[in-house]
Amino acid sequence: MLAKRIIPCLDVTAGRVVKGVSFVELRDAGDPVEIAKRYDDQGADELTFLDITASSDDRGIIFRIIEQVAEQVFIPLTVGGGVREVQDVRNLLNAGADKVSINTSAVVNPQLVADAASRYGSQCIVVAIDAKQTAPGKWEVFTHGGRKATGLDVIEWAKKMQTLGAGEILLTSMDQDGQKRGFDLALTRSVTDALEIPVIASGGVGNLQHLADGVKQGGADAVLAASIFHFGEYTVQQAKQHMAAQGIEVRL
Amino acid sequence: MVDVAIVDYGMGNLRSVHQAVRKVAPDATVCVTDDAKIIADAKRVVFPGQGAMRDCMREMDARGLRQAVIDAAHNKPFLGICIGLQMLFEHSSEGDIPGLGVLPGGVVRFASGLTDEQGGKLKVPHMGWNRVHHAQHVLWNGIEQDARFYFVHSYYVQPSDVALVQATSDYPKPFVCAVAKDNLFAVQFHPEKSAAAGLQLLRNFVNWNPV
Numbered sequence: 001m002l003a004k005r006i007i008p009c010l011d012v013t014a015g016r017v018v019k020g021v022s023f024v025e026l027r028d029a030g031d032p033v034e035i036a037k038r039y040d041d042q043g044a045d046e047l048t049f050l051d052i053t054a055s056s057d058d059r060g061i062i063f064r065i066i067e068q069v070a071e072q073v074f075i076p077l078t079v080g081g082g083v084r085e086v087q088d089v090r091n092l093l094n095a096g097a098d099k100v101s102i103n104t105s106a107v108v109n110p111q112l113v114a115d116a117a118s119r120y121g122s123q124c125i126v127v128a129i130d131a132k133q134t135a136p137g138k139w140e141v142f143t144h145g146g147r148k149a150t151g152l153d154v155i156e157w158a159k160k161m162q163t164l165g166a167g168e169i170l171l172t173s174m175d176q177d178g179q180k181r182g183f184d185l186a187l188t189r190s191v192t193d194a195l196e197i198p199v200i201a202s203g204g205v206g207n208l209q210h211l212a213d214g215v216k217q218g219g220a221d222a223v224l225a226a227s228i229f230h231f232g233e234y235t236v237q238q239a240k241q242h243m244a245a246q247g248i249e250v251r252l
Numbered sequence: 253m254v255d256v257a258i259v260d261y262g263m264g265n266l267r268s269v270h271q272a273v274r275k276v277a278p279d280a281t282v283c284v285t286d287d288a289k290i291i292a293d294a295k296r297v298v299f300p301g302q303g304a305m306r307d308c309m310r311e312m313d314a315r316g317l318r319q320a321v322i323d324a325a326h327n328k329p330f331l332g333i334c335i336g337l338q339m340l341f342e343h344s345s346e347g348d349i350p351g352l353g354v355l356p357g358g359v360v361r362f363a364s365g366l367t368d369e370q371g372g373k374l375k376v377p378h379m380g381w382n383r384v385h386h387a388q389h390v391l392w393n394g395i396e397q398d399a400r401f402y403f404v405h406s407y408y409v410q411p412s413d414v415a416l417v418q419a420t421s422d423y424p425k426p427f428v429c430a431v432a433k434d435n436l437f438a439v440q441f442h443p444e445k446s447a448a449a450g451l452q453l454l455r456n457f458v459n460w461n462p463v
Contacts, residue, residue, distance in 0.1 A: 001424065
C-alpha cells in the first residue's frame with residue numbers, strides 16, 4: 001500500500017539553509033545541495049525548499065540551487081516562496097522543481113492556483129496554508145509568513161483550493177511552528193477529513209513520536225520537519241523506523 | 253541521430269526525465285524534442301506526460317506529433333510515463349476522449365471515498381511511494397519484487413488484454429501500473445523520481461534491445 005511520506009524542509013536564504021523561530025535568530029544549517037543529498041541518502045521521500053530570501057537581488061540563487069539538486073537527487077522536489085504568477089511556477093519547474101508551493105499569492109489572487117493547475121497539472125501545485133487557532137476547532141488563514149490575518153477559515157479555504165485545482169495542501173500551524181511540541185493534531189485532522197487531496201502536516205515537530213502522531217492521530221498523508229533533521233538529532237531513516245514500529249506504512 | 257528522444261509537447265516539466273536518463277546513460281545523446289523528424293530517427297523514445305489527458309492530446313496534435321509517437325510505439329524501444337502511458341489506450345473517462353489507440357482498453361478514475369484496511373481515508377490523487385508487484389520482463393532486472401516507486405495520478409489504465417500487464421499496485425484494490433507489448437513498455441509511476449529503483453528501470457530501458 002501507499003507509504004506515508006517524510007519530507008525534510010529546507011528554508012533557504014542567501015544560498016544557505018537556515019532555521020529559526022518565527023524567522024528570528026536564524027541559525028545556519030549548511031549548504032542546501034549537500035543537505036539535500038544527505039537526506040536523499042537517508043531515504044527522504046521528497047524534499048521541500050522554501051525560499052525565504054528577503055531581497056529580490058538574491059532571488060536567482062534558489063534557481064541555481066534547485067538545478068544542482070535536480071542533477072543529483074531523483075526524488076520529488078517542491079519549491080515555494082515568492083511565487084506570484086504563472087511565470088514563476090514555470091521558471092521553478094524549468095529549474096527542476098516537480099511541485100511548486102503557493103502561499104500568500106493564493107490568498108491575494110486565488111485564480112493563480114486555477115491558472116497554474118490548468119497549465120501544469122494539479123500534481124505540481126501545492127497550496128501552503130499557515131493556520132492560527134482562533135477558537136476551539138476554529139483556525140484562521142494567515143499570510144506573509146504568519147504576520148497578516150486574512151479572516152479566512154482554514155477548512156473552507158482548503159476546500160476552495162482543492163476545488164480550484166490544488167493537488168496537495170501543506171498545512172502549517174503557526175501556533176506550533178518552532179515550538180517542538182508536536183503538530184496541531186486537531187487542525188491536521190479537521191483539514192484532512194474535509195479534503196479528498198493529500199495533506200502534509202507541518203509545524204512543531206520536536207521528536208520522532210510527533211511524526212507518528214501526525215499520521216496516526218492527525219490523519220496526515222505526509223509529515224514535514226526541518227530542525228530535527230538539520231542539526232543531526234535524528235536521521236530520516238530513524239524517523240521511518242520509529243513510524244514503522246508503530247505499524248505505519250513507510251518506504252524503508 | 254539521437255540515442256534517446258524525449259517527446260516534448262509543452263505539457264509540464266521534462267527536465268527531471270532528461271536528467272535521469274542522462275544519469276543512467278552518460279555516453280548517450282539524449283534530447284528533449286518536439287520535432288517529429290528527430291523522434292522518427294531516434295533509436296529510443298521516451299513519452300512522458302503530465303496534467304490532464306485532454307490537454308496532452310491537444311498539445312501533441314498541435315505540434316503534429318501524433319503519427320511520430322504512434323510509429324515509435326510500434327517500431328523502436330518506447331517508454332511511456334504517467335499520462336504517456338494513459339494516452340496509448342483507446343479511451344479515457346477523463347473528459348471522455350479518445351486516446352492514441354496503440355493498446356486496447358481504457359483509462360478510469362479512482363473512486364472517491366476509498367479507505368484502507370484500518371478505515372483510513374485514501375486520497376485522490378494517489379500520491380507518493382507505493383509497492384509495485386511486477387511480472388518477468390527485462391525492464392524489471394535488478395529491481396526487487398514489491399519495490400516502491402513514486403506515483404501521482406487520479407486515473408489508471410484498464411487494458412482489455414491481460415497479457416499486456418507487467419505490474420500492478422494496490423490502492424486499495426490492485427490496479428495496473430505497467431504494461432508491455434513487443435518494443436513498448438509503459439508505466440504509471442515516475443521512474444525519474446523514484447530514486448534507485450526508478451533509475452534502474454531507466455537503465456534497463458536504455459540498454460533494452462527488444463527482438
